[in-house]
Amino acid sequence: MNLTGATVSAAQAALPLDALENRILLCHALGLTRVGLITQSHRTLSAAEADALEALVARRQLGEPIAYIVGKREFFGLDFKVSDAVLIPRPDTELLVELALERLAPGAALLDMGTGSGAIAVAVAHSRPDARVSALDASAAALDVARANAAANGAQVRFLHSDWYAALAGEKFDLIASNPPYIASGDVHLSQGDLRFEPAAALTDHADGLSALRTIVAGAAAHLAAGGWLLLEHGYDQAAAVRAMLADGYTDVQSWRDLSGIERVSGGR
Numbered sequence: 001m002n003l004t005g006a007t008v009s010a011a012q013a014a015l016p017l018d019a020l021e022n023r024i025l026l027c028h029a030l031g032l033t034r035v036g037l038i039t040q041s042h043r044t045l046s047a048a049e050a051d052a053l054e055a056l057v058a059r060r061q062l063g064e065p066i067a068y069i070v071g072k073r074e075f076f077g078l079d080f081k082v083s084d085a086v087l088i089p090r091p092d093t094e095l096l097v098e099l100a101l102e103r104l105a106p107g108a109a110l111l112d113m114g115t116g117s118g119a120i121a122v123a124v125a126h127s128r129p130d131a132r133v134s135a136l137d138a139s140a141a142a143l144d145v146a147r148a149n150a151a152a153n154g155a156q157v158r159f160l161h162s163d164w165y166a167a168l169a170g171e172k173f174d175l176i177a178s179n180p181p182y183i184a185s186g187d188v189h190l191s192q193g194d195l196r197f198e199p200a201a202a203l204t205d206h207a208d209g210l211s212a213l214r215t216i217v218a219g220a221a222a223h224l225a226a227g228g229w230l231l232l233e234h235g236y237d238q239a240a241a242v243r244a245m246l247a248d249g250y251t252d253v254q255s256w257r258d259l260s261g262i263e264r265v266s267g268g269r
């Protein structure tokens, strides 16, 4: 592939990835928007642009997630910066944000546990500036990304460096939400696709997949205000196990399906 001197449209046609990925990498390498690709379709690529584009394509061909290559991913209509310090936000998790937004009374306090890129906390705080949103993570590198995302999206979030509830003292919240690491050790998905490049600590508990969920449930009662909701994202086959964790002490225990029809979030109050 030597795209020096090629027009933008010829380069787009020549790229070897699928159409969406070709377009994303071409926009990134040339600093163009989607519309710019069309309005500038006849301009030609410099040698430096061609080299940069070819380097991006080579990284993608080695399997690196496209979100890490371009350094961002859209979630809940907002742009999130991502690096390999954080899980790439998934559309499935938008369900958790919607459920949280439906349950937050004016001025309510929400805690996002294991915030990673800050996706849940920033999406909620952006939609509901009245909410008092806190987010914690055990990874300082992840918190740097999350703070940048809050600032870039004009969202007010208090961030805490904390191993689950450790840094919280006696504080209570009206809603605790989490998308914790829930993939069991040895699950084949960990060695496939984007997951190979994402932080293991964001994906797996290195056990049966339920241990982080158990830890969150075990500590939640001490940090939920009366009537407060606990909402947990989990794996496709974990809904019954998570409902069982909530059976003792919670009401309105239920699971909600994601866009693929999979029970993806369970919770109670």
Ligand code: GLN
Pocket (backbone or CB within 6 Å): 087, 090, 092, 179, 180, 181, 182, 183, 195, 202, 203, 204
């Ligand atoms: N939903 C992610 C996946 O299966 C996993 C995220 C997580 O463990 N919290 O790719």
